[in-house]
Amino acid sequence: MIVIDAASPTPPYEQLRAQLARQIQDRSLAVGTRLPTIRRLAADLSLAVNTVARAYRELEEAGLIETRGRAGSFVSAAGVQALDRAHSAARDYAAVVTSVGIDPAEAVRIVEAALGVRQR
Amino acid sequence: MIVIDAASPTPPYEQLRAQLARQIQDRSLAVGTRLPTIRRLAADLSLAVNTVARAYRELEEAGLIETRGRAGSFVSAAGVQALDRAHSAARDYAAVVTSVGIDPAEAVRIVEAALGVRQR
DNA sequence: TGCCATGACTCAACATGTTGATACAAAGCT
DNA sequence: AGCTTTGTATCAACATGTTGAGTCATGGCA
Structure with a gap:
């Protein structure tokens, strides 16, 4: 379950990144799991596509997820x-x-x- | 010696704070030393008074210096x-x-x- | 090969952070 | 008490960061 607090001083993309990182870290999102597409997640959370894309990009830079183009984004084993x-x-x-x-x-x-x- | 790089992406107040903190940490500025006044330092570095004041304020919050009103600001022993x-x-x-x-x-x-x- | 769902990119509107000029309050010194 | 030097507070101009809408590039699949 992911919730974004629009009133928080920490920007939405960072709230999202942190919550996904936490779920990966505590195994709620197991290694190999396919994440929702950025459009789907953006729609579910009422965010811009860009905002979700940025969270995914930072997670990828941190080595927590891998994006396999067309196939989607997956939780990476390495990190x-x-x-x-x-x-x-x-x-x-x-x-x-x-x-x-x-x-x-x-x-x-x-x-x-x-x-x-x-x-x- | 303190130098502020106006072209750096890290803002001047933070550059100044970091350099003062480092000098305190490596004892270039010994405990009890009186720091320059904010106006003097601002003039020397061609910065606004406000910018230096913010660096001093953050150093005080961190416990590295003490400001004794009229008498000036001093390197604190505690921190x-x-x-x-x-x-x-x-x-x-x-x-x-x-x-x-x-x-x-x-x-x-x-x-x-x-x-x-x-x-x- | 054509389709189409995926993430990446561009850019303008908006929000936030930073600076600099100025005015103020506090307190030691003569 | 008055003067002067200290740090503090206020506020508008400016710079930077963030968002959202739209468009583009990629690549698997029937």
């Missing part, structure tokens, strides 16, 4: 196990920074720096 | 040791996610979720 370990490591990191009293926003920026991600 | 441990933990996390091949942008979002930070 799922990696996600588990990343979540576990993230919990460890969160525990450290909260225990030393670092501001969460700053903690995120520190990780961005460590990963070499261009800051927001 | 610095915490920063060290956070940086160390962030390097650990970065090592894990890169070793399992997670996309850096996704790795950042996973940490945001673990920290309960509202996504971008």
